[in-house]
Amino acid sequence: MESCDLLDHVARNDERAFGRLYERFADRIFRYALTLLRNRHLAEEVVQETMIAIWKNAESFGGRSQVSTWIFGIARNQAYTLLRREVAGERRSVEKLFLPDPAEEVEREEQVRAAMSALPVGQREVVFLAFYEGLSYGEIARILAVPEGTVKSRMYHAKQKLAGALT
Template structure:
């Protein structure tokens, strides 16, 4: 597969919309959650449920499981909001909580079967993405080890930078780059094998 085709294939994972809110505003909302304000938890849900759900769906491969993990995440946020210490952005902290909840739920389960993106979770793919065939990419993604899959999902679906991914996963930036490199090679091999 050419580098351009690989790039088009990886763009099939729609990027999370950039939020224009100031990080201080998110921190204020999280502080209100820590004080027991249920409406503030609702605000966080409105802001982050879509990107968190998309991340969890790609990790779990199943809509129902992703919804359950999202609910577990919200409960964990409700219980642990007071532990947030502003060492990272609120969004990075939320992705970290979601990732831990996903690992707790998915531990010991076999890799997910390929799944179609849920309605409303992502914009429709454009002509470039359709030309590369999203089904093949999704099937290849499901074959990745969880450590590589979560890096790919955070980088290409959630549009997070290497430092943010490293913080969420608790690994060095170099390891993020290495996992992305290996994941791209695996995805390329899976997609090329299907083309032959």
């Protein structure tokens, strides 16, 4: 079943469809939140709050964008709400974005991780959404609520930094 059909069922209070939507998006939201926040506890909270918001607001999805664009937009808002709360309150601990795997760890992989972690958050999320989620610059602009030119520019500068760090 397509995500938009699942969302339609969720709007009609179908918990099974909600479970399937969760299976489809939880890890993707978690990784996106981790890319933004670099904190596993906060990323888990983003998944929770995003899914609750989807449950409550599924009927408001107008179909004007892809479901993933709508969901990542919600996740981003949740992540930044948490971030503001954390900045206003206690300091959050910044974790490594990736789980080290000693058996498969190679120097190049470590360099890639370090280069990604060194990017400013605005560029990091564009790289995540374009390279991992495979989204268009238009969809990313809608998620980030910025002009398309800003998305292109962030990607261009991110690519310059990454290429510089990895060559």
